[in-house]
Amino acid sequence: MSQTTTLTQPVISVAMREQILGLDRKKQVGIFGGTFNPVHNGHLIMAEQVGTQLGLEKVFFMPDNKPPHRDPKRAIEAKDRVEMLKRAIAGNPLFALELIEIRRGGVSYSYETMLALKKLHPDTDYYFIIGADMVNYLPKWSRIDELVKLVTFVGVKRPGYTPSSQYPVLWVDAPGIDISSTDIRHRVQTGQSLRYLVPDPVIDYIQQEGLYFD
Template identity: 60%
Template sequence: MKRLAVKTLIEKSVQDMPQLSSSRKKKRVGILGGTFNPPHLGHLIIAEEVADQLGLDKVLFIPDSTPPHVDHKAAASAAKRKAMVELSIAGNPRFELNTCELDRGGISYTYDTLQELRLRHPDWEYYFIIGGDMVAYLPKWHKINELVKLVHLVGVARSGYPKKSNYPILWVDVPLIEISSTDIRWRIQHGCSLKYLVLDSVIDYIRKEGLYRV
């Protein structure tokens, strides 16, 4: 299907969502949250594809403080994860770092983040981007029934995961690039190349700071 036709179908799906206004007068803002431990090219590709296909004005990259839905893992400090996100999105005027969850501290609940963002920018319309692997966990999310009234949930297809949910999901197809922060940390520990998986500036930062060696 041609990209123009895809955009038409996506915009129609957004307009059909009853919970939220889809007024084109509002600034359309995507949200990509995560630990970013470290951020990689997969994150950037997803953000760019969703922004392009949905016609978003910008995408906020929001590193979490303490993620509620992942197993405990050794993570770089908040300051270093923030620095790596800044390096990753530099040069793309549509990408922007937002530190509201780092500033707030504690467990990072999406509902609380959306409440804060809507208070600061009530004229923005929000699109929260999640991977297809996370869609199955939506019933366990904090105040999920209230959350879906505040934001459009944008599902990014992942191989091996069905594109279905009991919640309103706006599905966007992006290139299936199997890059994960877990794999990158493993590569660092085993001395493997990160070329073409992480931006060179981030690779240099990881080496300089000695991150993920143990």
């Protein structure tokens, strides 16, 4: 009598199946921190270019509560900066808000923030977006040697700035849009037009609340 051999299929768990298919990769998310006083179209262009070029799932705009390197007297209330951000990013599914620094209060240090976010979201890789002008200041950032282990810095190239750093930085090209929040505030104070420099809903909010007029 001949014997028949029954071949059984190995049991593959959902986790193993996802690993085989490459579905267990971490989320790729951008963090764009700043005072956003106010947010302008240059910020939006930078975030869009980084997000699309790197294929990120989201780019979170993260307003600080009190910046460590600037005069806090120049920044308006956080609630106004957050409201302008909400209006600026509405309608773009790539963009979202991260308010961890506002909720925590006090001076906003990126190392503390990213350490907290990594603990909250261990399944996420963070790409920290900064302008080329800020790359030169990285040596002065609090606990920078530890911070670079938590995030991948993304530098947005800008005319007049050499794309190099002693720290690992992933460089991205973007259209050279020379807009600054300082210039926007000056334009408000001197009665100049903000059209095409700031999203229309943000302009409406600035005028409605009488921001930056004094």
